[in-house]
Amino acid sequence: MNRRRRATAVICFLSIGMAGCAISPERASPAPEGFFSAWAAPQGRLAEQAPNLNDSTVRVVVRPTIDGTALRIKLENTIAKTPVTFAAVYVGKLDRDATLANGTNKPLTFGGQSKVTLAPGAGIYSDVIDFPVKAFQRLAVSMDVISATEVSTHALGLASNYYAAGHRAQSESGDGFTLLPTRAQNAVSFPVYWVAALDVKSNATAGTIVALGDSITDGRCSTTDADGNVVPDLYQRWTDILAERLASMPKSYAKAVVNSGIAGNRVLEEAVTGPPALARFDRDVLDRAGITHIILFEGTNDIHRGSTAAELIEGTRQLIDRAHARGVKIIGATMIPRGQPEVTAREGFDETKERYRLEFNEWVRKQAKFDSIIDFEAEMLGGGTSAQGAQIMKREYSCDFVHPNGAGHRALGESIDLQLFQ
Template sequence: MKRLGLAASQTAIAFVLLSIAPLAVHCAASAQDTSAAPHWVGSWGASPAFPNGPEITNRTIRQVVRLSLGGHAVRIRLSNEMGTSPLVIGAAHIARPGATVGSIDPSTDQALTFAGQTSVTIPPGAPVLSDPVTLETAALDRLTVSLYIARDTGPAATHPLGQATTTLSDAGDQTALATLPNATTSTARFFLSGIEVEAPGAGTIVTFGDSITDGYGSTADADHRWPDVLADRIAAGKRSLGIVNAGISGNRVLHDLPEAAFGPSALARFDRDVLSVPGVKTVIVMESINDIGHPGSAGLAEQAVAPEEITAGLRQLADRAHAHGIRVLGATLTPYGDTVFPGYYSAEGETKRQAVNQWIRTTKTLDGVIDFDALLRDPARPDHLIADYDFGDHLHPNDAGYRRMGDAIDLATIEAH
C-alpha cells in the first residue's frame, strides 16, 4: 500500500477536521436548544397501593383533581406500576368540571393522546405520560380526567383513600359526554397518579407519609388535608411551588402489608413517588407511626421494630433524596394515646415514638424539622391529641387539626435552599 507523504497527510487531516466542524456546530446548537425545553413540575398526585380494587372493564372513570400550581400546559401520569395485567386505556379526556358531580363543561373538553395515539396499553409495572395539551391553569383550579378502560384490568391497583368522589359508568367509552349515565361512585383513585404542568421557574414539594398525610378523617371533596392547607397558603402568597401528596393510608417505612393495601413500603416506593416527580425541590417526610403500631394491631409481632431501625430507614430516605439535590424536612409523629384501634397503642410504642421524634428534632441528617407533635399534643397528657383536633379515633386529626398543621409550616423553611 502506498504511504501518504507529509503534505498529503496534512491535507487529509484538514479535510477530516472540516468534515467534523459542521457536526460540532450542530451539536452545540442542539445543546443550546435544550434550554428552551418545557419545564414540567408536579401539581397533584395520588400514590397507587397494592391491587385491592374491583376489576374494571369497558367502563369510563371520571376523576376531579385540584391543582396546587397552574401553568401553560398540562399532561397526566397514568400508573400500572402495581397492576398485574396490561392496562388498556381506550380513550382519555381532560376538561373543566361541570356544575354537578361527575359532569364536565363540554366546551373545555380535550382528548389526550399518547405519542400521538388516542389509546395506550400500559404494561404491568410501568407508568405512562400523556402528550401535553395547551391549557392555561391557575393554582387551585380543578380539572376532570375521564378514562375509558377498554379491557379487564384484574384487581385494580387504586389509591384507596382518595377523599374525593370518583364517578364510574359501565356503558363503554363515554369520556366526551357532559354527564355519565348509570353512574356509580367511589372514593378511591383509579390509575391516575399525577398531574404535571408546564410552569417555567417553578418547583414542587412532595409530602410523603401515611394516613395523616393522606387525609384520613378530613372532609371528602373539601381539600382539607394538611398538604391542601399548605397549598392554599402557597397559592395565596403567589409562590411558584406545587404540592404533590404522596401519602398512603397505613403505610410503613420498613414493611409492607399487601392484604390491607397499605404498601408498598416507604423504602420501596420512594423512587416512584418522590424522585420521579418533575421539579421536586423539597420532600416532607412524616412516616413510621404505623411501624410502631401495626405489629400490635395486626398481630405481626415478628415485625416489631426498634427506634434505631426506624431512624435507619428514615436516614436511607434522606440520603437518597440528597443524592438528587432534594431537601428533606422531617415531621414529628403526632400523639395516639387511647386510640380506638385495638393493640395499636402501648407504653412501649409510646417510648419508641418519643425516641423517633427526638432523633427527628436533633439529627443533622435532615435539613429541617416540622414539629407536628408539639402542635397537636395535649399539654396535660402529651401522649394524647388535643380534643379539639381529634377526629375521634385518638390517632387522626380532624379538619381543624389538619388546618393547624398546614397553617403552622414556615414557608421560608420549605423554600430555603
C-alpha cells in the same frame, strides 16, 4: 434489615404500531422543562369493590395546586398482575358531578397514540398538551376502558369519581355516569383508579413540594363529620391547607404541593396497603416533576407494627441520604402522639412504643441531617397521658386519637413556616 423490599420501577415504551409499557429497572425520564407535579395519587393496592369495567368509561377528578399553560397526566397499573387497555383518554375542566365544562374536554395521546396498554406494574405519561390550568380548579381525566381484570388504585382518594357503560370519554355530559364504589380498606375512602399524577407547565412556582406519609398525610378523618360520615370533595388535608397558604406567595417560592401519602404506609416494611417508603421513594417522590422539597412525616405505623426506634432511624437516614444525593431538600416532621384514652384500645401506643416514638423525635430534632424540621408533635400535644403511659393528642384535634380531625389538619397545615420553601 432483611425484611425490607427494594424499589422496582417502571419504564414505559412505545414500539412501532402499538402502545404499551413494561417494568424495567428504575430510570425515570426527566420531566419536560418548566413542568411541576401539581397533584398525585400514589397507588398502593387493588380496588376491593371495582365493578366490571370492560367497555366502560372511568372519570377521575384531580385538583392541581398551581396555575399553568400545559399539562400531562400519568397513568399507572402499579399493583395489578394483569394488563389494562384504554381506547382513549381525555382531560377537561369539571363543572359539577360528572359533567364537564362546555368546550374544555381535550384528547390525550401516549407517544402519539390514543390507545394504550399498561403491562402489570407499568406506568406512562401522556404527551404534553396546551391546556389552561388554574390552581384548585378541578379537572377530570376520562378513560375509555377496553379491558381490565384488576384495578390499581390509590385507596384514600376522598374525591368523587365516576364510571359509565360504554366509551364516553369524549363526551362532556355526565349523563349515564354513577359514582364508583366508595369503600376501600374497610372504610369509606373514595378511591382513585389508575390516574397517578398531573404535571403542569408553570411560571408561577419555583418548585414542587412532595409530602411523603401515611394515613395522616393521606387524609384519613380529615373530612369525617360529627356523625362519623366521610364527606368527599372537601380538600381538608394538611397538605391542602399548606397549598392554599402558598398560593398567595411570590413565584420565587416552591408552591406546587403533591400529596404522596398512602394510608397504612410504613418506612421499612410492605403492608397490605402498599409498598414501604423505602421501596416507593423514587417513583412516588424523587421522580415527581420539578421536585425541590420533601416533607417526610412517617414512622407511626412502623412503631405500631413492631419496629424499634433504631430500625426506624436507620430507614429514615436512608431516605435523607437518597434525597440529598438527588439535590432535593428534605424536611423532617416529628411523630404525633398516639396514646388512647380507653385501656382496651388496640391502635394506641403502650409504654414501650411511646419510648420509641420519643426517641425517634429526639433524633429528628437533634441528630438527623434534615434540612429543616416541622414540629407536628408540638401542635398535637395536650390530651394528657393514657393508662398505658403514652401521650394523647389534643382532644379538639382528634378524630380517633390516631388521626387528626379537620381542625387538627388545619392546625398542622397552618403551623408550617412558609419560609422553608423560599
